[in-house]
Amino acid sequence: MAVFDPRSADCGGASRMSRLQRRLDRPVRRVLPRSLLGRTLLIILIPLLVTQGISLELFYGNYLKVVSRRLSGSVTADIVLTLDLLDRYHAMGDREWITRRVRERTQLDMIWHPGQRLRRTGSTHVLGPMDEDLADALGASIGRPTYIDWIDDPHTVHIRIQMPDGVLDIGAPRKRLDVAPIWLFVAWGVGSTLLLFLIASIFMRNQVRAIRRLARAAELFGLGRDIGPIHPEGAQEVRKAAIAFNRMQERVFRFVAQRTAVLAGVSHDLRTPLTRLRLSLAMIPQQGTIDAGELQADVADMVGDVAEMERMIASYLSFARGEGAENPVPVDVGQLLDEVAFAFRRAGGVILSVSIPKPVDAVLRPDAFRRVLDNLLENARRHGGRVALSARRDERGVIICVDDDGPGIASDKQEAVFRPFESGRDGGTGLGLTIARDIVRAHGGDITLQGSRLGGLQVRIVLPL
Structure with missing residues (x-):
């Protein structure tokens, strides 16, 4: 019977996740900017856009809906009250008095078209929640065929209601239904985003300039050019990196200078014992005339020179190893x-x-x-x-x-x-x-x-x- 091993399942899931992540990384890397400045500005721009989008949604998605429903309810209540009065008083003089008083008190301009019929009902639906809220409120309160026109007049919304003996055309001022043009808020959001993005771009360009200068100095230093110490500037971390680079450059130059001085002195130091060895060999008497005491003394001198050379070479090797x-x-x-x-x-x-x-x-x-x-x-x-x-x-x-x-x-x-x-x-x-x-x-x-x-x-x- 097969035994389930949870570790193998976890490993399989992890490998699938890693493969999926690698697949997603490739297209993302193609889209992302390659420079540090571009990526930093993108990091700044995305939160700004998201913040403005959330603000727009919260204001025009929630607050505007509440205000729109209340404005539509207020206009609908005035219209319903007017229709109740017109149903109660049928005389022509009463209707004229009622429409005149409604125009004075509620700014609703009413025109009576006797004997006409509505050719279409509903709403033009071009403004989003405002016209929808008004249509819903009228449909729930009046219960008669209505047509709402938001297009013909830029300052007035025409509400046509089918009455038993004609059509009542009600002109409602748009300011009683429209909160404010949405483009004002959008323009404010976009403008503030662009302004903040511009300010951030200026500051980030100064920070990136210090990093570029440090990278350029490191590149020239790697090519063997003595550019001298660089001036620390930018953020604190960049300044620390520049100071560390200057210290590293100083240590490397000092290291090279010391090694060069040692190599220059090696030949001088080794030449002296080698010269003495050569001189001792030249001064050794030829065979047959060799005195044992003189030979022993010469050999002792040569052994001393060899020991001195060994000691110097050991010191050179120790110096060359350094810290290893x-x-x-x-x-x-x-x-x-x-x-x-x-x-x-x-x-x-x-x-x-x-x-x-x-x-x-x-x-x-x-x-x-x-x-x-x-x-x-x-x-x-x-x-x-x-x-x-x-x-x-x-x-x-x-x-x-x-x-x-x-x-x-x-x-x-x-x-x-x-x-x-x-x-x-x-x-x-x-x-x-x-x-x-x-x-x-x-x-x-x-x-x-x-x-x-x-x-x-x-x-x-x-x-x-």
């Missing part, structure tokens, strides 16, 4: 500092303290940021001796400080040491601080130098929350 393809994850900054300090102590360094008053979390690339701290601690050990680590959180973000008791760096030279090879004159490759700043800025933060409380240099890292 590692994904940012939430990291306990306190635990990361403890691990780095423990490894630094094992390598022979001196850590005075690791100060973290409160738990601090940040979204980091752990391996890349560990490389930053290792480079900073290695620089502190090379130039100073004792190091203190601290981390805290404030309104600016997460702040990590590395203090040492070394000689420090003059304030006018603090920015220069971040350039490639500038800090390698006292040992090292001169890429440690460059790599550190590159990784920190890739996290959206920044790294600065200042005087330390230990008397040496403080490296301050600020990371966004």
Whole structure:
């Protein structure tokens, strides 16, 4: 026996709905404008039209019907009262007096056509609810053949009633039956819609102009043209996008400049040990005249040059990797500092303290940021001796400080040491601080130098929350 699986039914229904939606999306996409300005204006225009349509329907669909029925009932009541009086008083003098008084009091002009017969009955039905309401009211109240003419006279509605001995032609002023021309309300609705649409178009064009300018700047930047920072304008979100684009452009240019400087210096740095190796090989005595001590010394020099080249190449590879393809994850900054300090102590360094008053979390690339701290601690050990680590959180973000008791760096030279090879004159490759700043800025933060409380240099890292 087959078992019904509700999940299969749901999946089948969902697939049918998705197919139906895809079929409907195609013709809709053909009709919709392709530009953001066109779609936005369409989003504005449709609600305006719907609102005016609803207003028209509510006013002329409900209110007008009520008013029309009341006006038609009032005219019908006057006509019925007049017919009752004419039925009660048959004398010719009485009829003339009655029609004269009705004309004076109700503005209904009555003309008596003795001996005539109505050729047609009903109504011309050209105005919608007004003539229908009048015809219904007369038919329900009089019970005699009637004909209503709305066309012949633009100012008067002629109501012809078949009497036993003739036709009574009643001229009712149109203003007693007609509320107001519908075209006035339609013109007001259409005019206000067009005015609001025009104002919205002007504002939206200004907003879209900022987006177009941002798109143009991104396109030129992708083609490798330096267009400089763009001026943020437009809505708040567009301004934020422009500011983010300027920051991205600055970071990319800085990244390219750093890589170019590194590549330009690679040949210079590697040329020195290679020249020494070539010179050492040329100075090795020929076979038979080789002294064992001299040979051992030359080999030691060449091994040292090879080790120096390996160290420089390792630094270049580390710099080229940067933050790599590692994904940012939430990291306990306190635990990361403890691990780095423990490894630094094992390598022979001196850590005075690791100060973290409160738990601090940040979204980091752990391996890349560990490389930053290792480079900073290695620089502190090379130039100073004792190091203190601290981390805290404030309104600016997460702040990590590395203090040492070394000689420090003059304030006018603090920015220069971040350039490639500038800090390698006292040992090292001169890429440690460059790599550190590159990784920190890739996290959206920044790294600065200042005087330390230990008397040496403080490296301050600020990371966004």
